[in-house]
Structures are given as C-alpha cells and as structure tokens.
Amino acid sequence: MKIRVVIAKPGLDGHDRGAKVIARALRDAGMEVIYTGLRQTPEQIVGAALQEDADVIGMSILSGAHMHACPKVMALLKEKGLDDVLVLVGGIIPDVDIPKLQAIGVKGIFLPGSSMQQIVEFITANVRPRAEAI
Amino acid sequence: MKTVSADTAKQRWERDILKPAVKKAPERAVPFTTISGRPIDPLYTSEDLADLEPARDLNNPGEFPYTRGIHPTGYRGRLWTMRQFAGFGAPEETNQRFKELLKAGGGGLSVAFDLPTLMGRDPDHELSLGEVGKCGVSIVSLADMERLFDGIDLATITTSMTINSPAPMIFAMYLAVAEKQGADWKKLSGTIQNDILKEFIAQKEFIFPPRQSMRLITDIFAFCATNVPKWNTISVSGYHIREAGSTAAQELAFTLRDGIEYVQYGIDAGLDVDAFAPQISFFFNSHSDFFEEIAKFRAARKIWADVMKNRFKAKNERSWKLRFHTQTAGVSLTAQQPYNNVVRTALQALAAVIGGTNSLHTNSLDEALALPTAEAATLALRTQQIIAHESGVPNTVDPLGGSFFVERLTLDMEREARQYFEIIDRMGGMVEAIEDGFPQKEIAEASYKFQQAVEARDKIIVGVNDFVQEDETPIPILYIDESTGERQMARLLELKQTRDNAEVRRVLDVLKETARGTGNTMDPLMDCVRAYATVGEMCDALREVWGEYEEVPLI
Numbered sequence: 083m084k085i086r087v088v089i090a091k092p093g094l095d096g097h098d099r100g101a102k103v104i105a106r107a108l109r110d111a112g113m114e115v116i117y118t119g120l121r122q123t124p125e126q127i128v129g130a131a132l133q134e135d136a137d138v139i140g141m142s143i144l145s146g147a148h149m150h151a152c153p154k155v156m157a158l159l160k161e162k163g164l165d166d167v168l169v170l171v172g173g174i175i176p177d178v179d180i181p182k183l184q185a186i187g188v189k190g191i192f193l194p195g196s197s198m199q200q201i202v203e204f205i206t207a208n209v210r211p212r213a214e215a216i
Numbered sequence: 217m218k219t220v221s222a223d224t225a226k227q228r229w230e231r232d233i234l235k236p237a238v239k240k241a242p243e244r245a246v247p248f249t250t251i252s253g254r255p256i257d258p259l260y261t262s263e264d265l266a267d268l269e270p271a272r273d274l275n276n277p278g279e280f281p282y283t284r285g286i287h288p289t290g291y292r293g294r295l296w297t298m299r300q301f302a303g304f305g306a307p308e309e310t311n312q313r314f315k316e317l318l319k320a321g322g323g324g325l326s327v328a329f330d331l332p333t334l335m336g337r338d339p340d341h342e343l344s345l346g347e348v349g350k351c352g353v354s355i356v357s358l359a360d361m362e363r364l365f366d367g368i369d370l371a372t373i374t375t376s377m378t379i380n381s382p383a384p385m386i387f388a389m390y391l392a393v394a395e396k397q398g399a400d401w402k403k404l405s406g407t408i409q410n411d412i413l414k415e416f417i418a419q420k421e422f423i424f425p426p427r428q429s430m431r432l433i434t435d436i437f438a439f440c441a442t443n444v445p446k447w448n449t450i451s452v453s454g455y456h457i458r459e460a461g462s463t464a465a466q467e468l469a470f471t472l473r474d475g476i477e478y479v480q481y482g483i484d485a486g487l488d489v490d491a492f493a494p495q496i497s498f499f500f501n502s503h504s505d506f507f508e509e510i511a512k513f514r515a516a517r518k519i520w521a522d523v524m525k526n527r528f529k530a531k532n533e534r535s536w537k538l539r540f541h542t543q544t545a546g547v548s549l550t551a552q553q554p555y556n557n558v559v560r561t562a563l564q565a566l567a568a569v570i571g572g573t574n575s576l577h578t579n580s581l582d583e584a585l586a587l588p589t590a591e592a593a594t595l596a597l598r599t600q601q602i603i604a605h606e607s608g609v610p611n612t613v614d615p616l617g618g619s620f621f622v623e624r625l626t627l628d629m630e631r632e633a634r635q636y637f638e639i640i641d642r643m644g645g646m647v648e649a650i651e652d653g654f655p656q657k658e659i660a661e662a663s664y665k666f667q668q669a670v671e672a673r674d675k676i677i678v679g680v681n682d683f684v685q686e687d688e689t690p691i692p693i694l695y696i697d698e699s700t701g702e703r704q705m706a707r708l709l710e711l712k713q714t715r716d717n718a719e720v721r722r723v724l725d726v727l728k729e730t731a732r733g734t735g736n737t738m739d740p741l742m743d744c745v746r747a748y749a750t751v752g753e754m755c756d757a758l759r760e761v762w763g764e765y766e767e768v769p770l771i
Contacts, residue, residue, distance in 0.1 A: 089771075094331035094347050096420025099460050099547075102660055103667050105771040119769030120420055121343060145331055146696060150346025176586060177690055194551040194584050195680040197671050 085209050087138040090118040090127045092151035100172060101142035107198035108140075108205070124154035132162055137209050140201075143173040149182065156186045166210045172196065226263045234258065247674050251505040252463035253665065254628075260620035268623055273518070277613040281521035283514050283626065285572045286537040290613030291604075297575035298600045299376060299541065303328030303353035304587050305700045307363035310353040313590065314368060320594055321601065324406075326376040326577065327364070328352035329386070334421045336382045336755030339704040349700030351587070352378075356708055357748045361389040362396070371399035375406035376451070376541070376575075381423040383410040384432050384738055385754045388745040391444065407448035407497060407541070410436060413474040414453045416650045418460035418659065420767065423755055426647045428762040432737060433478060434485040437492040439738035448497045450478060451541060457655075458501035459547045461663020464512045465629055467501060469636035470646075470655050472519055476637070477646040479528055489528050493535035502568040503545040504560060510616055511625035513571025516540065519630055542568035543577040549584040553679035554691050557581040562599050569603055570616055576600055586693040653770055660770065708750065715748040723747050724757045731761040 089105045091098055098120060109115045116134045118127065131139050139159075143151060148171060159167055170190035171183060180191055190204050223231070248256050257264075268274075275281065278288030287293060300322050303310045314325050329352040332344035338356055339348045348354050355361055370393060379386045387408050394404055412429040415422045422429065433450065440449045454462075454471030462470065475496060482492050498516065502509050520538035524530040544564035549557045558581050565578050578596040580588030588596070604610060616622045643649045650656070669675040676682045727740040737758075744754050 094335045094337070094343050095351075096415075096422075097459075098420060099663055102771050103461075103664055106660075106664050107667075109771070115771070117769050117771045119767060123342065145347055146350035147331075147346040149698075174585065176693060176695060178695065195677075197681075198667060199671060 084112060084114040085138065085205060086114045086116070086134060086136045087140060087205070088116045088118060088127070088131050088134055088136040089140045089142070090122045090130065091120045091142055092122050092124065092127060092155070093143060093145055093147035094121060095143070095145040095147070096120055097144050098142070100144070101140075104140060104142070104172065104198065104201060108202065111202040113138075113205070124151055124158055127155055128158040128162060128164070131159070131164060131167055136167060138168045138170065138205055140170045140172065143171060143175070146174070148173070148175055149179055152183055152188055153186055156188070168205065168209050170201070170204070172201070224263050226259070226261050229259070250464070250508040251503060251666075251675065252465065252508060252662075253669070254463075254465075254508065260624050262620060264620055264624045265627075268627060273627070274617060274623075280525070280533075280536060281518040282537055283518040284614040284617045286517065286539065286574075288613075290572070291569075291610035292613070295604050295610060296569065296573050297323040297374070298597060298604075299324045299326045299575045299577055300593060300597055301326040301328050301376075301378065301543070301577050302593065303330075304351075304694070304696055305349040305353065306703055307353055307355065307360045308366070309700075311364055311366055311368070313593075314364075316590060317593070317597070318368075318373070320597055322597060324374040324376065324575070325368070327378065329377075329379055330354045331421075333382065333386070333751055334379065336385070336423050336751055336759075338750050338752030339701060339708055341752060344701075346698070346701070348704050350696050354700060354704045355386065355389070355751065356704060357711055357750045358389050358392050358745050359707070359711060359748060360704075361386075361393050365393050369399075370394045370397055371403060376409075377407070378409045380409055380412055380415050380419075380421055381429065382751050382755055383408045384436060384741050385745065385751050387436065388738065388741040391742065392745050401444045403446065404444055405446045407451050408436075409453060409499070410450045411453045411474065411499075413477060413646055413650065414456050414471070416765070416767075417457055417470060417474075417655045418462075419456040422765050422767075424758060424762045425765045426650060428731075428758075429765075430478075430481050430647065431485075434482050434487070435736045435738050437482050437487060437495075438485070439736055440495060441487070441491045445495075447495065449492065449495045451497050451499045452478065453499040455499050455501045455543055457659065458503060458545065460659050461547075461666060462659045463662050464503065464505065464508050465632035466636070466655075466658055466662060468512050468516055468519075468629055469633040471498065471500070472516065472523070472633060473637055473640050473646050475520065476523060476527070479524075480645070483528070489524075489530045490532040490535050493524060493528070493530055494532060494537075497574075498538055498540040500540055500542050500568075500573075501545050502542045502564040502571075502573075504548050504564060506563060506567050507616075507622055507625060508629075509564070509567040510571045511622055511629050513540070513542075513568070513573065514614070514622070514626045515629035515633065517572070518626070519633055539574045541575040541577070542571075542573040544568070544579045546579055546583060549579060549581075550677060550679050551584040553685055553688060554581050554585065556679055557584070558595065558599065561596065562603070565599055566603055566607070566609065569609055570614075572614060582691060582693055585691075587696065589692060589694045653768070656770060711748060711750070719747045720744070720749050720753070724749060724753060727754065727757050728761050731758055
C-alpha cells in the first residue's frame with residue numbers, strides 16, 4: 083500500500099516552490115501525495131490528514147511562523163489520536179528553534195539545501211508500518 | 217545548378233582545430249548549459265550573428281530600440297540607484313534601519329512589509345498570528361506609516377514599496393504622510409510594486425479576483441496621471457517569477473507579457489497610452505548565469521521599445537524606454553557556507569550593472585537563514601559601491617555590446633519571449649492564461665527540472681552538492697520574536713478606542729459603494745486612510761464587494 087502524504091503550507095506565505103517540488107518528488111517516489119494549497123490553518127492541516135488517512139504531514143514554512151503553527155498542529159494531532167503520523171517541517175528554521183520543534187514531536191526538519199532524495203529516504207525509514215489491507 | 221557551399225571559417229576551425237584538440241584532451245564531462253538549461257556552443261563568431269542588423273537591433277545608447285541602454289551617457293551621467301530593501305518588526309525599528317542605510321550612502325528607500333500587511337489582514341486576524349513583523353515591517357494604519365517615515369523628508373527621497381494587493385491602501389497612506397509633512401504630491405517620486413499578475417503566477421500574495429485586481433491598478437494609473445505624475449505606478453516584476461523557478465527566458469517573457477496586459481487594460485479603461493506608460497517600470501532578477509542574465513536585460517529593453525512603439529502606437533519616447541530595478545537572486549543563496557553568498561551576490565550584481573540596471577538591491581549573505589543583520593546589509597551595499605567606484609565597469613556604456621556570444625544570446629532570448637507572447641495572445645491574454653494555469657505550470661515544470669539537475673549533480677552548487685564542509689561555525693542571525701505582534705495588537709486596540717469610529721464606518725461605506733460602481737477607488741481610499749481605517753478594514757470592505765481569489769492548487 084502506498085504511503086500517504088499531506089503536504090501543506092501553513093500561514094500567510096505564498097512561496098510554494100519548495101512545497102510543490104517536494105510534492106512532486108514524493109509522488110515520483112511512489113507515494114500518494116495530497117497538496118492542500120496555500121494558507122492552511124493548523125485545524126485545516128490536521129483535518130486534511132484525518133480525512134486523507136495520512137501517514138505523513140509535511141509542512142513548508144519560510145516566514146518564521148513555525149513556532150506558531152507547529153505546536154498547534156502537534157497538539158491537534160494528539161487530540162485526534164493521530165500521534166503516529168510522521169510530521170516533517172521544511173524551510174527556513176533558525177537553529178535555536180530546532181530543539182524546540184523536536185521536543186514537541188516534529189521528527190524531520192529539513193533546511194535549505196536538503197535534497198529530495200534525503201526526504202524520500204527519511205520518510206521511508208520513519209513512517210509508521212501500515213496494517214496490511216485485509 | 218546547385219553549388220556546394222564551401223566551409224565557413226567557423227566550420228573550418230571546428231574541423232581542423234577543435235576536433236583534433238578534443239580528441240587529444242576531451243572536454244569535461246559536464247553539460248555545457250546555462251542555469252536555465254540553454255545549450256552553449258564552444259565558440260561564437262560573427263557567423264553566429266548573420267541575422268543581426270546593428271542599426272535595427274542595437275543602434276546606440278539612448279536611441280530606439282535601446283538595446284544598449286536608455287541613457288546616452290550610461291552610468292557616466294548618473295550611477296544606478298543603490299536601493300536596499302529593508303523592513304522588519306514594528307515601524308520604529310525599520311525607521312531606524314532606514315536612517316542607517318541613508319547614512320551609509322544608500323540612495324533611496326525600499327520598504328519590505330510583513331505578510332499580514334501584504335495580505336491585507338490586521339494583526340488580530342487568525343492567519344496573522346505568528347507572522348506580525350516577521351518578514352517585513354507591520355503597517356496597520358496611517359499612524360504606523362507616520363512612525364515609519366518619522367524624520368525622513370518624503371519630498372527629497374525616493375521610496376519604493378513592495379506592496380501588491382493592498383498597494384492602493386499603502387500608497388494612500390504614503391500620500392497622507394507626505395500631505396502632513398507639507399510635501400507637494402506633484403514632486404513625489406518613488407515606486408509601488410502594484411503588480412498583481414505575478415502574484416497569481418508566482419508569489420501568490422493575492423486577495424481579490426484577477427479582473428477586480430486589474431481595476432485597482434488602472435485606478436492608480438488614472439489617479440497618478442493627474443495627481444502624482446512622477447510616481448512609478450507599477451513595477452512589473454519578473455523577480456518572483458524567477459525565484460519560483462522559471463528559466464531566464466520565461467522570466468523575460470512572462471514579465472513583459474504582464475506589462476503588455478497592464479498597458480492594454482489601461483487603454484481599455486479609456487486612458488491615453490502616453491499618459492500612463494512612461495510611469496511603468498520593471499523589476500528583474502539577476503541570477504548566477506552571468507552572460508544569460510546580461511542578455512536578458514538587453515533583450516528586455518529592445519522588446520519593450522518595439523511593443524510600445526509598434527503594438528501600442530505610443531508616441532512619447534519615454535513610453536518606449538524600459539526602466540528597471542534589479543535584485544540579486546535570493547534563491548541562489550545557500551544556508552551552507554554563507555560567506556560564499558557574498559561572492560554570488562557580487563557576480564550577480566555585476567551582471568545587472570553590465571546589463572544597464574537603473575537601480576539595484578544586493579542581497580545579504582545571511583538571507584537563506586533569516587532577515588539580514590545590520591552588518592550583513594551594510595556589506596551588501598558596499599558590494600555595489602565597490603562595483604561602482606573600483607571596478608571601472610561604469611566607465612563605458614553597454615561594455616559587452618558587440619560580443620558575439622552576448623549578441624547571440626540577446627537575439628535568442630528575444631525569440632523565446634516572442635514565442636511565449638504568441639501562445640499567451642492566442643489564449644486571449646495574460647489574465648486568461650493565468651486562469652488556465654499556463655504560466656504556473658511552465659514555472660513548476662522548470663523548477664522541478666532544475667532540482668533534478670541539482671540532485672543528479674549536473675548543476676553544481678558550491679557547498680551544497682559539492683565542496684561540502686562538515687561542522688560549520690554558525691553565523692550571527694537576526695531573530696525576530698513575538699514582541700512585535702503583541703505591540704502591534706495593543707496599538708490596534710488603542711487606535712480603535714481613540715479614532716472617530718463613526719467616520720471610519722462612513723468612509724468604508726463610500727469605498728464599498730465606489731467598488732460596486734465605476735468610480736476611482738483611490739478617492740475614497742484617501743478618505744479612509746485619513747480617518748485611520750486599518751489595512752484589514754479597507755481590504756475587508758473590498759472583499760465584501762468583490763470576494764476573494766482562490767487558487768486551484770496544482771503540482
């Protein structure tokens with residue numbers, strides 16, 4: 083069964099080059115990719131993950147809003163019982179914020195210059211095992 | 217009878233000199249292509265320019281079609297304006313940075329706004345949380361604009377403001393500050409970006425649907441032609457198109473085709489082309505492929521002159537001359553080994569200067585990591601000053617004019633841009649092409665191809681996919697905390713308690729009424745601004761009448 087990934091752009095920023103390139107790379111790597119489009123609230127992102135039965139959420143954030151969006155997304159995931167969804171953040175994240183994001187459960191943080199291949203490998207290695215379809 | 221033509225000199229050279237040499241010592245096993253994927257020959261000679269007619273295609277600086285420059289004196293008369301884009305936090309912090317830049321010899325101001333301002337949202341809106349003051353300065357009402365320009369004489373400086381959907385509101389605030397300072401609007405000079413088409417195409421900071429957005433722009437054209445005649449009403453931007461991943465030729469094509477769309481809408485709104493076209497300016501990216509960029513700038517001037525004279529029948533020579541600002545390529549900056557970015561930026565800036573830019577922003581070395589520190593911003597400005605005063609490059613106009621290679625590239629760029637014009641004209645125009653997702657798809661395709669080339673190491677990025685260095689020492693960066701958000705929120709509350717709210721409601725109603733009809737929206741907006749209506753309130757009023765644009769996400 084294919085790994086299901088929700089790629090989202092939280093906040094007001096419209097720079098979607100990274101999100102789109104990653105979405106395409108994951109699709110080319112055989113994953114099922116749902117791209118939410120721009121300006122998603124944490125509620126919308128978690129809602130999409132729930133509805134799409136996502137294994138992975140990838141958020142692209144360049145504007146500095148990560149310390150606002152990520153804790154909310156993580157709290158909502160817990161609330162909905164989706165703690166086993168693998169959460170990745172890509173974009174511009176100052177070094178001082180990396181441990182803070184890791185502490186709330188963000189598993190992968192990909193900074194500028196990360197390769198598509200690295201992200202594909204990270205997901206494959208860390209995604210939750212899927213129960214075999216009966 | 218057919219004659220077999222003899223080999224040309226270049227063919228002879230390829231056969232007798234090049235081939236044996238390559239046989240002995242092969243070329244490096246890399247694709248010889250530009251950063252846009254354009255194949256490049258080992259040599260260019262006069263034979264590659266058989267289709268070039270110097271009088272028609274080049275002429276001299278200051279003469280149609282301005283390929284070699286719009287000013288006869290080039291930079292010997294006046295250097296380009298060194299205009300450093302800046303903005304962060306609350307208005308008084310940016311005001312401080314502006315004063316430092318002016319003191320360091322910067323020639324003009326350039327305002328970066330934060331995302332809530334760019335999206336027409338007040339700091340208390342749900343989507344603004346965590347974004348206030350982060351990517352630029354937060355401007356909520358006229359009171360903030362007064363703080364931003366405190367102690368800066370708007371009559372004597374020029375200001376560029378990177379604002380698009382809420383451009384009319386922010387511009388109205390600027391005019392109101394000028395009014396309070398006692399400055400004559402007729403003498404004000406500067407630029408608002410006001411280019412919504414590239415927002416739909418690339419940067420995605422849109423609010424209203426395309427056609428209503430175009431009306432706001434033609435309203436500004438008409439308002440400025442009468443009231444603020446020296447103001448650059450629009451800066452048609454390729455910068456963001458390129459940052460989104462387009463090729464150089466796509467940047468050129470989509471930007472100029474956007475320019476054509478604005479001129480057409482202005483004419484369709486009943487304006488005389490020569491009444492507003494001279495105030496249209498452009499904004500390009502200067503990326504890392506040195507010669508391709510220079511060719512792009514030269515081709516841009518040539519195509520625009522032809523479009524204005526022949527497609528739109530403009531008679532005023534000022535309508536024919538393409539004036540442009542350049543910014544070095546933010547997307548080329550690396551978080552790895554950030555000092556390398558100084559070198560990248562210097563080369564890109566040099567390409568812009570050789571290409572004849574009229575003003576220039578050089579990026580700071582730390583911008584792949586954060587907004588620049590004051591030290592990094594100063595170094596970026598110094599980079600321009602070194603080019604201007606030490607390199608000797610500004611001594612002559614269009615120094616690469618006549619280069620076989622650069623002239624060939626210039627002609628090729630022009631041809632590619634015109635091919636895109638034909639496609640977009642057939643679709644009915646740029647608004648229609650955007651509604652079909654055409655430029656968006658072309659750019660997404662190019663950006664994915666580039667990323668694949670980087671991963672295959674067909675394109676080398678020093679410090680990223682080659683020459684990598686482990687254990688780098690981190691550099692100091694500017695960290696913007698949440699305090700601006702709190703401060704701007706408190707100010708908003710206070711404003712709503714102290715201003716005349718009945719008057720605000722009245723002027724917002726007049727704005728809505730105008731939006732429903734056909735009057736010029738700038739007139740009621742001036743009244744809204746003077747009554748201290750917020751950016752969010754003014755945009756909400758128009759959202760109520762026009763609705764919001766929603767993009768269909770494509771990957």
